[in-house]
Amino acid sequence: MSTISTTNFEAGETTNRTDANNKFSAVATATGSINEENVRSEGIDRRTLTTVANGRTEPIVFIDYDDRNNSAATTHAAQTGESSVVLSNVALDMTSSPVTVKAGDLIRIHYTAMLTSINDGAYATFGAAGNNGGSRSSNPADAIGVVFFPTWQLSSGGAFSALTNEANWLSSLTAPAGITINNTTAKSDSIAFCSMEGVLDTNCFPNRQVHGCWNYKHTGADITLYQIQLNMRGPMVYQYTGGNRVFYAPTWNALRYEVTCMDIPASPATNFSIVVGNAQLSLTVMRGDS
Amino acid sequence: MAFKWTEGEHRSGNILDADEFNNSFNAFKGEINGGLDRENLPNASISNDELASNAMVKYVVVPNIRAQDTSVLDLEWADTSPGTVTQEYIAISYNTYAGGWKTNSAYNIGVSSAEIFQEGMLHLEFNCWYFLRNHFANGGFQIWCQFQILVDGTPVVTSDRQHQNVGQIHLVADVPISTGSHSVQIRWRITPWPGSGAMDDPVFYYDGGQLTAINRYR
Numbered sequence: 148m149s150t151i152s153t154t155n156f157e158a159g160e161t162t163n164r165t166d167a168n169n170k171f172s173a174v175a176t177a178t179g180s181i182n183e184e185n186v187r188s189e190g191i192d193r194r195t196l197t198t199v200a201n202g203r204t205e206p207i208v209f210i211d212y213d214d215r216n217n218s219a220a221t222t223h224a225a226q227t228g229e230s231s232v233v234l235s236n237v238a239l240d241m242t243s244s245p246v247t248v249k250a251g252d253l254i255r256i257h258y259t260a261m262l263t264s265i266n267d268g269a270y271a272t273f274g275a276a277g278n279n280g281g282s283r284s285s286n287p288a289d290a291i292g293v294v295f296f297p298t299w300q301l302s303s304g305g306a307f308s309a310l311t312n313e314a315n316w317l318s319s320l321t322a323p324a325g326i327t328i329n330n331t332t333a334k335s336d337s338i339a340f341c342s343m344e345g346v347l348d349t350n351c352f353p354n355r356q357v358h359g360c361w362n363y364k365h366t367g368a369d370i371t372l373y374q375i376q377l378n379m380r381g382p383m384v385y386q387y388t389g390g391n392r393v394f395y396a397p398t399w400n401a402l403r404y405e406v407t408c409m410d411i412p413a414s415p416a417t418n419f420s421i422v423v424g425n426a427q428l429s430l431t432v433m434r435g436d437s
Numbered sequence: 438m439a440f441k442w443t444e445g446e447h448r449s450g451n452i453l454d455a456d457e458f459n460n461s462f463n464a465f466k467g468e469i470n471g472g473l474d475r476e477n478l479p480n481a482s483i484s485n486d487e488l489a490s491n492a493m494v495k496y497v498v499v500p501n502i503r504a505q506d507t508s509v510l511d512l513e514w515a516d517t518s519p520g521t522v523t524q525e526y527i528a529i530s531y532n533t534y535a536g537g538w539k540t541n542s543a544y545n546i547g548v549s550s551a552e553i554f555q556e557g558m559l560h561l562e563f564n565c566w567y568f569l570r571n572h573f574a575n576g577g578f579q580i581w582c583q584f585q586i587l588v589d590g591t592p593v594v595t596s597d598r599q600h601q602n603v604g605q606i607h608l609v610a611d612v613p614i615s616t617g618s619h620s621v622q623i624r625w626r627i628t629p630w631p632g633s634g635a636m637d638d639p640v641f642y643y644d645g646g647q648l649t650a651i652n653r654y655r
Contacts, residue, residue, distance in 0.1 A: 150469065150470045150471070151466045151469050151470055153466070155455070155459040155463070156455035156458055156459055157455060158454070158455045158456065158457060159445065159455075163655070167458075170462060171654070173543075174465065174466070174469065177469050177470075178469060181473065183489065184470070184471060185469055185470065185471060185472075185473050186471070186478075187471060187472055187473060187474045189474075190473060190474030190475060190478075191474070191475060191478065191483060192475055194475065194480045194481070195475050195480060195482060196481065196483050197480075197481045197482070197483060197485075198486075199482040205485065205488060205492070205493050205494055205529040206491075206492075206494050211451040212577070224605060225622040237505065251491075253496045253498070253651075255649075266530035271541050272571075272602040274514075281517065282515040282516075282517065282519050283514070283516065283517070284513045286513070286514045286515055287512055287513075287514070287570045287603040287638065288569075288570050288571050289512075289514075289524075289602065290602060290603050290606065291603070292528070292602070292603035292604075297451075313498075313612045328644070328645075330501050330503075333643055334500065334501050335566065335645035335646045336500050336501060336646070336647050337645075338566060338645055339566065339605045340566035340567075340603045340604050340605055340645075341603070341604070341605065342601035342602055342604050344601050356603075357605040357607075358564075358605060359564065359605060359607075360562065360607065361647070362498045362500075362562065362647055362649040363498065363500075364496060364498050383601065385566075385568050385642070386510055386525065386526055387512045387524075387525040387526050388525070392439075392527050392644065402522060403514045403516075403524065407516045407517040408514050408515070408516035408517075408520065408522055409514055418583070427564055428514050429644055433494065433496065433651075435491045435494055435495070435496055437569065
């Protein structure tokens, strides 16, 4: 509180120096701690704010991005969804000047990734193309796709870890098994789920870009961001298993994916070679506790 | 607009009465008590240290948005045995969806509880993944899904129709906003039942949704 609450002198009142001094002391107190109670609504404009190089950026306290073009495309062989891979040449390294995130700050991670191809020239989400006649001709599409997700490093030189309250998309599985998602501490908000449907040739070419993002208002003690990287795992299947919503890593070319049913991947393969093209990753931290 | 204090000084030899003192002092007091503005404050005098953390923006993030009114439903694939292989999904079916836009009643901004915005711009983002049982192999069951962000019930951004079996929705809009309560909601629709296919099959689901509003004050 820095407003002045002194009262007027009344007519006929005997003034004394103590009363007068008190009023000016109140002024001194108030002007020593000017705050929003003293300033008129919309009383501050651009010229009142200090100038900074490259213009003012409040409330942004950090912003950076990295990207890779298609010349940096990576091929990830023998993928089954049981484990994840790191996408190279697209990462944010703040190690030299780590970013401290305070309670109330808004963390915004945005990324894009291009799924270029998978080495299954007969791939279709309802069964291998050309192998779906007869009773299989009306098979429905399954929820198969590739998962992209960001992870961060919260200590210098430490391991990368799952984002706050997100499922641990880095965890390794032994098929058939899955990553359970829930509404509290194992969310899927940060992922981008990319369809593998595409043009069929010697391979299947989705050439599909997805945009994922994760916005999070930080609570609790400060955290320090050292690095952020972009990861990929798949194919995985969204389904309901064991009473949970699960991103499943099935045994490919077995059960509903075996050659007599959907034939994914086309027999005799049991895994996928996945090509990821260009990608972009950005981080913005905005200060505030609104 | 506030002016710099211009009341005259009390002069030596004047007889000071209460009104004269009160007038001069209250003018000063009025400026201090909420009248300061750019006329009083020097140019370039406010740096980051003086700015309150929420002085320029307000953030609202609604995480974990997912489809409502879902059920555990079976999907079947025929094989050459002949036989079928079954898998369960959490999803909606045409038993409960008859077409048209469906607003997510459980996740929103400013509907379940009032949210006061300030005059300025409102940056909106919605992101989620979806599963769509998009077609039969014979091509006779092609459907699509679509999403919108609503501000006070009016669409401000609409996705294209999505036809893939799974995918990612990313909607962004920036709209001017007035001071007061406003609502931000998301809604979706898919193709109505096309007249073939089991009505109790899982057909659509979305999850991993986040609705973010960043209100930058004028």
